[in-house]
Every structure is written in structure tokens, then in C-alpha cells.
Amino acid sequence: MKLAEWPSEEESSEVNPSRPAHLPKPEPRVWLPPAFQATCLPYHTYFAVPAGNAAALRDQEVVLGGRADAVPHAAKLLAQTALPGSGLCGVKGQATPASRQPTEPPKYRRLAANARERRRMHGLNHAFDELRSVIPAFDNEKKLSKYETLQMAQIYIAELTELLQNVGKQTRDSVSDCPNVKAAPNVLSPTNHCSLQHPISASFNIPERSPYVLSDSVGDAGTAAHRLALLSPPKSVRNESKVTSNRSDGEYSPHSHSSDLEEGQADTLLYQRSEHLSDFSHAP
């Protein structure tokens, strides 16, 4: 998600905590961008496919981002009469396709549910991609896994939060240093000490994928890597209070494939990646 796409102050008034009490309870997700949606095709398009066109349609599935190779045998058989992955029109609030039959065979209902689930997961993956795009990372580095993406985002948010706090603090100090300068939000002038930066605007001005945003230019609280260590409880503590594992699928089982050593290696990997962020944070 691009920060620039966030709603303006006016647009986001629905989630303003100072809003009148008589208004409906704010929904924190109202400002979320529309979920990724695959192209919507008429219902019959998915279920009235001649068997001879199945191969071509599976090719289309690949083009559309699906993984026909990962479809189990049973699904492959069904795919000969249906088009999985292109996305059915079933988004909330969206009209049901006119061609839809009132009484659908259970098999079709299952296929439609599969398509919806697939589309939902595509939307989720799209969101992960957007999240990766705003997390500082090396271009030549291996793509962050979902688990790593979430962990890095957590670190990143913590960094930005602290940065905002420090900038706000500096702004207040600047006001006292420059009595003739009135606060001018949204005016960015990084070279002029007495020109105030709106904390929010200053942060939003950070270019995407900037490797420097973790730089704590106004503080000395330490590197991102150091803070990662602070964010992450000591391993001994994690082991003691472990309820969920570090596995990307969230699996926790006494019979888990991952040994303690392997989990430690995973921790090391994440730590090393965060150190990359720290290295960049000290770049000019």
C-alpha cells in the first residue's frame, strides 16, 4: 500500500477518535483500499467450457497468475469443465451474474466456492506484495516470505513510530528555538532548521523502498537491528512461553518438523535481514 493512497484527513474522518459519540462506531478498515479483484466474467463462462478448450483455459489460468501445476488430480478433472482461478463474480455487494441458475448442482457450488477462495487468497497475496513493496529490502535479495514480511513490517512500523515521536519532539524544540516562525504543517524544508516539518507529512514524503527510512536522524536510540533484538524476546523467554511457533504456517506441534536449532537458524536469518536495514540506515 502506498502511503500516498491513504485517505486525507477529511476522508478519514470516520475513524477520527474525536468524532461525536452519537455516530456509529468507526470501522478501522474503512480506509483500506478495495481488495484485489480478478476480472469478473459471466457465471456461465466458468461452467460451460467445452472439454476441448480445457487446456487453453488452463493456460489462461497460468497467465492470470494461477498455478495449474499445483492443482490436485481431482481438481484437474473438474478443471476440464470449469475455469478455476479467473475469479467468479461473488464479491460482497456485487450483483449475482444474471446467467446464474437458481438451483446449482453441488459440484458447481463447490467450484464456485473454490474460485472465491482462490480469489480471496490472490487478494491476500496481492496485499503481501504491496506490503513487501514498502518494506526496505535489497532488490537482489530473495523475496521475503510471508512470515518474514510480517515480521519486517512489524519492525518497520516500530521504527517509523519512534521516528515520528522523535520528529514531533524535535518540532516542538524547534518552535522554541525559532520564536518568529509559526508552525506551518506540510511545509517541507529539511535544510532549514527553523522551517517546521509536519511529522506526518515528513514521513509520508519518504520515497517508497527507501533504504534510509530506518535512519533515526534525530535520535540515537540505536540501530534497527538493535531494536529488533529489543523487539524480540530472548530465545530462552520465547521457549518458555512458546504458544505458537516461528513457522510461517503458524504450526505449533510437539512433533513439528522444525528443531530448536532450525528455529534458531530462522531467527538468525531474520536478524541478518534486519541488519541489512540497519546498514542502510547509516547510508548518506
Next chain:
DNA sequence: TAGGCCATCTGGTCCT
């Protein structure tokens, strides 16, 4: 080759 990661299917549950 084992393990990690992922996409997909599937059935159950929750929600509107």
C-alpha cells in the same frame, strides 16, 4: 533428498 514455501482444494463455522 529433505525441508521450506507456496497454491489450491475442501469442509466447517461465522456473519450478513
Next chain:
DNA sequence: AGGACCAGATGGCCTA
């Protein structure tokens, strides 16, 4: 009732 959400199962791809 139908769709969203969730978790388990399954199988493919990739890498050390």
C-alpha cells in the same frame, strides 16, 4: 441462503 473466513490436507517447485 450465500459468501467470507479459517484451518487442515495435498502436492509441486526450489534450494541447501
